[in-house]
Amino acid sequence: MERDRQYIQELHQLYLEKKIVFFIGAGVSKNSGVPTWGDLVRYFARQIHYERFPLSTDDYIRIPQYVYGMDDSFNHERYYAMISEVFNQTYETNPLHDLIISLDPCHIITTNFDQLLDHYGYEVIKSDRDLLQATTGRYLIKMHGDLDNVREIVLKEDDYLQYSHTHGLMELFIKSLLIDHTFVFVGYSLNDYNLKTFISWINFLGQAQNVQQHMHPNYFLTADILSDEAYMTAYYEHQNIRVVHLNHLLDDRSQGLYQAIPLSDPIGKLTYLCLLMVKG
Numbered sequence: 001m002e003r004d005r006q007y008i009q010e011l012h013q014l015y016l017e018k019k020i021v022f023f024i025g026a027g028v029s030k031n032s033g034v035p036t037w038g039d040l041v042r043y044f045a046r047q048i049h050y051e052r053f054p055l056s057t058d059d060y061i062r063i064p065q066y067v068y069g070m071d072d073s074f075n076h077e078r079y080y081a082m083i084s085e086v087f088n089q090t091y092e093t094n095p096l097h098d099l100i101i102s103l104d105p106c107h108i109i110t111t112n113f114d115q116l117l118d119h120y121g122y123e124v125i126k127s128d129r130d131l132l133q134a135t136t137g138r139y140l141i142k143m144h145g146d147l148d149n150v151r152e153i154v155l156k157e158d159d160y161l162q163y164s165h166t167h168g169l170m171e172l173f174i175k176s177l178l179i180d181h182t183f184v185f186v187g188y189s190l191n192d193y194n195l196k197t198f199i200s201w202i203n204f205l206g207q208a209q210n211v212q213q214h215m216h217p218n219y220f221l222t223a224d225i226l227s228d229e230a231y232m233t234a235y236y237e238h239q240n241i242r243v244v245h246l247n248h249l250l251d252d253r254s255q256g257l258y259q260a261i262p263l264s265d266p267i268g269k270l271t272y273l274c275l276l277m278v279k280g
Contacts, residue, residue, distance in 0.1 A: 001248040008244065011219060011278045014182050015103055021177055022100055024110040024117070025194065027187030031094040031268040034114045040064075040086050040155075047082065057191050065157035080150045083113075087147055091116060095262050096186075099275050106181055109141045109174060111194050113153055118146075127152070128169035141170060143194075160197070175201055183218040185241075186271060190224045190232060199239045217242045221274055223267045246270035249277070 014020050026036040035043075041060050044067045045051075055063070064079075071079040093116045100108070101120045108122060118124055122140035125131050126149075131139075144154035154163060164171055177183070178201070188195050202215070220236060223246040236243050247270065250258055254273060261269045 001245075001251075004244050004248045005277075007219060007242050008249075008274065008277045010242075011182075011184065011244075012280050015278055015280075018104065018106060019180070019182050020103065020105045021107045021109060021181045021183050022103075022105045023183050023185045023188075023198070024100070024108060024112060025185070025187030025189075025192065026112055027189075027267060027271070028094075028096050028100070029091070029112050029114050029116055029187070031096050031263050031265050032091045032114075032116060033089070034091050034112070034116070035086050037111075040083065043086050044082065057193050057196070060193055061155075061157040061160055064155045068156050068158075083150050083153070083155070084147070087113065093117075094268075096268060096272055096275075099272060099279075100186070103275065103279055107139045107141060107177065109143060109183075111144045111154075112142075113144065113146050115146055115148070125170065128167060131169050131173060141174065143167070143170065143174070160193070175205060178202065178205060178215075178218075182216060185218070185220040186275075188220070188222070190222060190236075195220070199241065202240060215240055219244060221246060221271060223247050223270050244274060246274055249273055 011020070026034070026038075030036055037060060038055070041055060041063050044063050045055070045059075048063070048067060048070070050063060052059075067082070068076055068079045073079075091114060097116055097120075108117060110117060117140055120140075122138050123134055123136040124142065125134060125139045126142045126145050144159075145152040147153070154160065154167075159166075183198075185195060185198075202218070205215075217240050219242050221244045233243050233245075246267065249270065250273070257276070258269055258273050261272045263269045263272060
């Protein structure tokens with residue numbers, strides 16, 4: 001618990017220095033009722049009668065690839081229609097979105113397909129072309145596209161493998177932010193494929209320039225039960241990612257504040273509590 005509070009103090013200082021870039025995953029939009037990446041892939045799995053659960057990290061990209069490959073409809077219309085069927089409601093922002101924006105991040109990066117963050121004043125970047133035409137310098141980078149153009153979203157295995165070619169400028173820009181900004185991951189699980197991709201970027205940059213020991217840390221907020229395993233925390237710390245265990249923040253002093261948080265999901269409430277502490 002002491003280390004977690006130390007990390008929150010470090011994040012508070014970075015907030016004051018305006019050094020934070022938030023990396024937003026599906027766990028944030030889940031508080032608005034938006035289906036998660038796991039929900040979408042499990043929906044695909046049911047369509048093909050895949051019954052090996054829980055899904056592995058690789059399953060999350062291979063099952064959509066299999067469904068895409070087996071779809072013989074014109075231009076894979078059935079595959080894209082299935083994605084739209086999962087996200088078939090109107091969603092509203094939730095207090096976590098508002099709190100994240102109130103922390104005034106330099107940029108926001110998200111792998112979510114929804115449009116809940118689109119209306120907070122950040123310039124929306126969904127493609128290399130958007131980045132070339134950008135004018136404001138404060139971006140909402142939608143790494144995997146969104147439901148406005150379902151054919152351009154990044155979901156299946158080929159989309160990930162070809163990302164450096166299809167989104168080369170976006171990838172380069174995100175990597176450049178690692179030089180003088182701190183990334184804070186919110187709404188991801190420990191085994192998230194996107195998190196592992198980001199870690200590989202950090203490792204490559206550090207090794208290529210032989211500066212691993214001089215790179216500043218990034219932070220990962222999680223209530224994943226695996227995060228309490230010492231080996232898991234050590235693994236991420238070795239990757240220069242400091243793990244803030246959300247479950248460690250709840251004590252007699254914070255219990256009242258936690259109960260008053262206007263969210264129903266326990267992990268959402270813990271995330272909100274943590275970000276309140278970061279804001280100070």
